[in-house]
Every structure is written in C-alpha cells, then in structure tokens.
Amino acid sequence: MADYKVPVFVSPQSLTFSLDDKTSHRQIITLFNPYDFPVKFKVFCTCTKKYTVVEPEGSINASSRVDIVVRHNAPAPAFCDIKDKFRIQMQYYTTKKVIGHKDVETILLRSSDNYEPAAENFKLLKNDSSIDNFDNDSEIRQSYNKNSSGPNLTTLLMAGVCICGLLLPSSEDTEILKFRISFNLKLAFAFVLGMTTITILQHH
Structure with a gap:
C-alpha cells in the first residue's frame, strides 16, 4: 500500500488484553482529526472473529476526535501471545x-x-558463584544443610581430650596415681570443652 502525505493520529499505538482481567477485554482507541476539514474513517482487522468494534465506520469533524470501543471476544489460552492488527483508514469526507x-x-x-515486581524491599545480592546454578532457595538451603550437617572431626577430638583431662585426678588428690594434672590445667580443659560444646550445638 502506498504511503500517504496526510498522517493519521491514533492513540494508543497498541492494545494489551489480559486473560484473567475482564476489565481489559474492553478498550478504547481514540482517533484525532487535527485538520480544518472533516474526514471519514473505517476500521479493519486481521482477525475479525476475535474482536468486536462499536461503530467501525464514521466521520470526524474538523479539529475533533472520536472514541471507538474494541472488545476482545475470545479471551482463551489458545489465543495468548498471538499478535493481531487493527488498521484505521482515513478518507476524505466528500470524495x-x-x-x-x-x-x-x-x-x-x-x-x-502481567506480573509487576514490587517497588520496595529489594536487597543487593552478593556475587557468589557457588549458588549460581541453583534454581530456588530450597536447593540453596539443602546445599547449606549438607555442608553444615554436623561438627567436624577436629572439634569432636578436642572435646574428647578435654573430657579425659577432666576425669584425671588433680595434683591435690590424695590417691596415689601415675597420671596427675594441675587444677589450672583442668580449668583450661573445662573452658575448651565449653567452647567446643557451643560449636557442636550450633551445628544442630
């Protein structure tokens, strides 16, 4: 079709219908006539069965506008993501x-x-390549649980040494035994045992 010298003023430039939003199934196209003479218009469509246009033909007075109502007649999943087109054609009023x-x-x-992200409560994530391959937060939690399922062997060994040290008699005891430790050393064992116990509890 040849290009014409007289431009056509239409708003909006596109229409978006939502499958579940019934209010969007009826929309309006505004036609403008900025000239000092009246014009006629006709509305065409690439798929007439899916749409209804109220008054698809009419006229627009000089320096005026008209609104035409467009209804989507087939809001079904089978028709989603399919682009159609309306063509607004202008004619001289007399000829x-x-x-x-x-x-x-x-x-x-x-x-x-139609989802719109929330405008608030966004926080910057750290660039950690170890979680780039996870699809969701549940998998991240599962990975964390595997990596921190329990205390390591060194912590358990330290706790065992401290317990054995506390069970040995101190130098102040009256029994004559081969293995004796000082009271201060027992205090050190008790402190280390307390710290390792906290570490073990944090892993559960």
Missing part, C-alpha cells in the same frame, strides 16, 4: 478517497505476563 492509515497492534497476555 471518500483514502488519504492515510494507521496500524494498531493487539495481543492477549497470560496472567504471569
């Missing part, structure tokens, strides 16, 4: 000669496509 046209794209989106 009916075509002087220009404008295309308006339409699409029906699913509910998930």
Whole structure:
C-alpha cells in the first residue's frame, strides 16, 4: 500500500488484553482529526472473529476526535501471545478517497505476563558463584544443610581430650596415681570443652 502525505493520529499505538482481567477485554482507541476539514474513517482487522468494534465506520469533524470501543471476544489460552492488527483508514469526507492509515497492534497476555515486581524491599545480592546454578532457595538451603550437617572431626577430638583431662585426678588428690594434672590445667580443659560444646550445638 502506498504511503500517504496526510498522517493519521491514533492513540494508543497498541492494545494489551489480559486473560484473567475482564476489565481489559474492553478498550478504547481514540482517533484525532487535527485538520480544518472533516474526514471519514473505517476500521479493519486481521482477525475479525476475535474482536468486536462499536461503530467501525464514521466521520470526524474538523479539529475533533472520536472514541471507538474494541472488545476482545475470545479471551482463551489458545489465543495468548498471538499478535493481531487493527488498521484505521482515513478518507476524505466528500470524495471518500483514502488519504492515510494507521496500524494498531493487539495481543492477549497470560496472567504471569502481567506480573509487576514490587517497588520496595529489594536487597543487593552478593556475587557468589557457588549458588549460581541453583534454581530456588530450597536447593540453596539443602546445599547449606549438607555442608553444615554436623561438627567436624577436629572439634569432636578436642572435646574428647578435654573430657579425659577432666576425669584425671588433680595434683591435690590424695590417691596415689601415675597420671596427675594441675587444677589450672583442668580449668583450661573445662573452658575448651565449653567452647567446643557451643560449636557442636550450633551445628544442630
């Protein structure tokens, strides 16, 4: 189709329908006539069965505008993500000669496509390559639990040494035994045992 010298003013440039939002199934296209003479218009569509246009033909007075109502008749999943087009064609009021046209794209989106992220409560994530391959936070938790399922062998060994040291008699005891340790050393064993116990409890 040849280009025309007279431009066509239409708003909006595209229509977006939502599958689950019934309020979006009825929308309005505004046609503007900025000229000092009246014009006629006609509305065409690439898929007439899916849409209804109230008054698809009419006229616009000089320096005026008109609103046309577009209804989506087939809001079904089978028609989602398919682009259609309306063509608004303008004609001279007297001769009916075509002087220009404008295309308006339409699409029906699913509910998930209409999702808008929250504007608040976003926090910057650290660039940790160890979690780049995880799909969701549950897998991250599972990995963390595997890596921290229990205390390491060194912690358990230290706890065992401290317990054995506390069980040995001190130098102040009256029994005559071969192995004796000082009271201060027992205090050190008790302190280390307390710290290792806290570490073990944090892993459970």
